[in-house]
Amino acid sequence: MLFVELAAQGLVQGSIYALIALGLTLVYGLLRILHVAHAAFFTLGGYVGVLVANQTGSLAAAIFAAMMVAGVGGILAFRLCYQPILDQPPFVPLIASIGLYIAAEELFRIVFGAQGLTYRNEFLQGQVVLFDFLRFKHAEVVVMLGSAAIIGVLSLLQIRTRIGIACQATVSDPQMAESFGVSRRMVGDINFFVGSALAAFAGVMVSLLNNLVEPTMGSVPSYKALAIIVLGGLGSTRGALAASLVLGVVESFGTVYLGQLLDRNAIAFAFLIMILMWRPHGLFARR
Amino acid sequence: MNSKLAVAVAAFTLHLGATAHAAEVKIGITVPLTGFAAADGKSALEGAKLAVAHANAAGGINGQQIQLVTYDDQASPKEAAPAATKLIEKDKVIAGVGGSYSASARAAAPLFQAAKVPYVVAYSIHPDVTLAGNYVFRTATMGEVQGRAGAKLSSDLAKKRVVIITLKNDFGQALAAGYKDAAPKFGLEIIKEYEYSIQDRQFGALIAKVKSDNPELIYASGYYFTAGPLVNQLRAAGVTVPIIGQEGYDSEKFIEIAGAAAEGTLVTTSLDRDSASPVTAKFLKEFRAATGIGADMVAASTYTATSIVIEGLKQTGGKGGEALRKAIEIGGFNTPIGTITFNDLHEVKKDVQVQIVKDKAFRRHSVISDPVVLAPPTKAK
Numbered sequence: 314m315l316f317v318e319l320a321a322q323g324l325v326q327g328s329i330y331a332l333i334a335l336g337l338t339l340v341y342g343l344l345r346i347l348h349v350a351h352a353a354f355f356t357l358g359g360y361v362g363v364l365v366a367n368q369t370g371s372l373a374a375a376i377f378a379a380m381m382v383a384g385v386g387g388i389l390a391f392r393l394c395y396q397p398i399l400d401q402p403p404f405v406p407l408i409a410s411i412g413l414y415i416a417a418e419e420l421f422r423i424v425f426g427a428q429g430l431t432y433r434n435e436f437l438q439g440q441v442v443l444f445d446f447l448r449f450k451h452a453e454v455v456v457m458l459g460s461a462a463i464i465g466v467l468s469l470l471q472i473r474t475r476i477g478i479a480c481q482a483t484v485s486d487p488q489m490a491e492s493f494g495v496s497r498r499m500v501g502d503i504n505f506f507v508g509s510a511l512a513a514f515a516g517v518m519v520s521l522l523n524n525l526v527e528p529t530m531g532s533v534p535s536y537k538a539l540a541i542i543v544l545g546g547l548g549s550t551r552g553a554l555a556a557s558l559v560l561g562v563v564e565s566f567g568t569v570y571l572g573q574l575l576d577r578n579a580i581a582f583a584f585l586i587m588i589l590m591w592r593p594h595g596l597f598a599r600r
Numbered sequence: 601m602n603s604k605l606a607v608a609v610a611a612f613t614l615h616l617g618a619t620a621h622a623a624e625v626k627i628g629i630t631v632p633l634t635g636f637a638a639a640d641g642k643s644a645l646e647g648a649k650l651a652v653a654h655a656n657a658a659g660g661i662n663g664q665q666i667q668l669v670t671y672d673d674q675a676s677p678k679e680a681a682p683a684a685t686k687l688i689e690k691d692k693v694i695a696g697v698g699g700s701y702s703a704s705a706r707a708a709a710p711l712f713q714a715a716k717v718p719y720v721v722a723y724s725i726h727p728d729v730t731l732a733g734n735y736v737f738r739t740a741t742m743g744e745v746q747g748r749a750g751a752k753l754s755s756d757l758a759k760k761r762v763v764i765i766t767l768k769n770d771f772g773q774a775l776a777a778g779y780k781d782a783a784p785k786f787g788l789e790i791i792k793e794y795e796y797s798i799q800d801r802q803f804g805a806l807i808a809k810v811k812s813d814n815p816e817l818i819y820a821s822g823y824y825f826t827a828g829p830l831v832n833q834l835r836a837a838g839v840t841v842p843i844i845g846q847e848g849y850d851s852e853k854f855i856e857i858a859g860a861a862a863e864g865t866l867v868t869t870s871l872d873r874d875s876a877s878p879v880t881a882k883f884l885k886e887f888r889a890a891t892g893i894g895a896d897m898v899a900a901s902t903y904t905a906t907s908i909v910i911e912g913l914k915q916t917g918g919k920g921g922e923a924l925r926k927a928i929e930i931g932g933f934n935t936p937i938g939t940i941t942f943n944d945l946h947e948v949k950k951d952v953q954v955q956i957v958k959d960k961a962f963r964r965h966s967v968i969s970d971p972v973v974l975a976p977p978t979k980a981k
Contacts, residue, residue: 317810319809323805494789523801523802523828524857525825527825
């Protein structure tokens with residue numbers, strides 16, 4: 314019983330990681346930038362979500378608004394922060410990204426206050442009970458099914474649509490794709506929009522599960538998502554998804570059985586080190 | 601042109617006037633206004649400001665107004681040490697108030713001690729703070745003592761099998777140590793102890809395990825921002841046994857975050873919302889009037905620490921240093937968290953208030969006043 318429950322909790326956590334890590338891996342695949350500030354859009358999603366939900370009383374409106382605002386914010390980050398310094402060595406955009414994240418965290422604190430915000434209505438707090446020992450909050454079910462659905466649709470779009478193919482082409486050979494008339498800037502916009510919107514969706518879901526949006530809620534995801542894309546093999550979407558789920562489950566069992574020895578986050582990184590010793594390029598390294 | 605000059609001269613004269621008038625008594629405080637503890641810092645500062653406003657409205661000290669000098673310490677020792685030095689050297693404060701966490705207070709206390717400036721710590725609970733020396737006082741019940749009070753409360757509730765969920769920092773570990781220390785005396789059986797980090801907000805895996813342990817009671821340490829999600833998720837997972845928390849829960853924000861799940865949660869704390877004391881009632885009312893929100897433990901403790909300094913200064917006629925230290929040592933201060941007296945280690949001797957969440961508010965559950973359970977460490981130990 315406990316085994317199943319822990320696995321289920323791991324999958325919930327893993328789905329959240331997947332939503333966040335996907336945007337990060339898209340950006341890395343395209344620009345070779347470690348986009349630390351990605352977690353700021355996770356937090357932004359949480360804030361927009363809670364504000365819109367409390368204003369309108371509609372969760373659907375809240376999720377939509379959060380994804381749109383974060384998506385546009387992602388494009389702005391790309392155009393204003395990264396694009397001007399793309400020809401610099403990789404540590405320059407990395408430092409810019411860390412700076413952007415810290416600035417965003419303090420900005421959230423100044424604008425929305427340090428205490429954090431909570432939902433005025435109860436959304437998705439109902440219970441689904443399976444075989445009387447396995448209980449899920451509706452929000453947990455939504456986050457699992459939602460991330461599976463979103464990721465499924467995105468991968469279809471990537472294979473079936475011209476824009477999706479253009480994105481793939483740009484990732485595998487930017488110059489060749491450009492010579493075929495694919496705009497790198499457009500591909501960048503799309504990747505940042507989609508990635509940030511997914512992070513925002515995760516932000517709304519996490520804020521529902523905790524009933525709390527706080528300025529620092531992105532601090533753990535900011536580095537854990539980096540670990541996940543390294544674990545998955547940098548730039549590999551499939552790898553990032555697999556790594557998210559595996560890490561969610563490992564953490565879930567780890568907190569219970571190793572919690573006395575190691576912190577939950579330490580467990581994640583110890584696992585990362587072990588895997589990298591075995592497969593130095595991650596689970597799904599690109600050749 | 602002339603009029604501009606006149607304005608400038610007038611402004612300068614006013615400025616001079618203000619400086620000449622500044623025969624003020626300066627009290628210094630460090631609080632975390634940025635970083636993870638900023639919410640507590642803000643609450644603490646409001647408490648201190650209210651104490652100063654009360655005293656100034658009543659004529660200050662010997663007719664001199666009190667000025668509160670504030671620095672942000674980010675609840676971090678590397679910010680707290682320079683802030684304390686600035687208060688002592690540059691601002692020449694007559695006394696200091698510690699409105700921050702243990703990490704800060706541990707860094708600041710030796711500096712105040714070396715300068716012989718009395719330093720009253722409001723709500724940090726690490727044992728090392730008062731070991732810095734005889735100029736350091738603490739108005740908060742130490743972690744170990746609160747932990748023992750938690751064990752007493754568990755036995756008052758007639759529960760035996762306990763799971764402890766500990767926040768992995770100074771605060772949580774001190775509480776757990778006290779609880780475990782007193783547990784055998786009250787016949788409590790600790791089935792399991794789990795630890796979590798201050799960044800954790802999702803406890804799904806841990807809760808699944810707690811459920812399988814099937815305890816009669818959960819003793820969980822944390823701050824409102826960890827305890828809110830924790831209690832919410834415990835109740836959502838179908839865990840219905842009593843939960844005992846501590847001062848860290850003592851914020852309206854806890855009830856807001858945990859929602860309906862907060863109902864029935866017990867906390868051992870220092871602020872009794874249903875107190876018959878007029879001092880407490882006045883504080884609660886005026887804090888709400890000044891800030892628009894209800895007072896929490898942090899605000900009440902920092903108000904208390906500040907008002908003890910002010911009362912001490914009134915007794916010495918505005919003299920600081922050794923005279924002030926001796927005045928504070930005498931004790932007997934009537935504050936919103938009870939009548940306060942210090943032992944030889946300058947630890948506070950006072951009752952522990954047990955509050956219960958009822959209809960979205962903290963209400964009195966009981967008071968623990970067993971002097972043996974609540975004895976703070978002394979110089980001898």
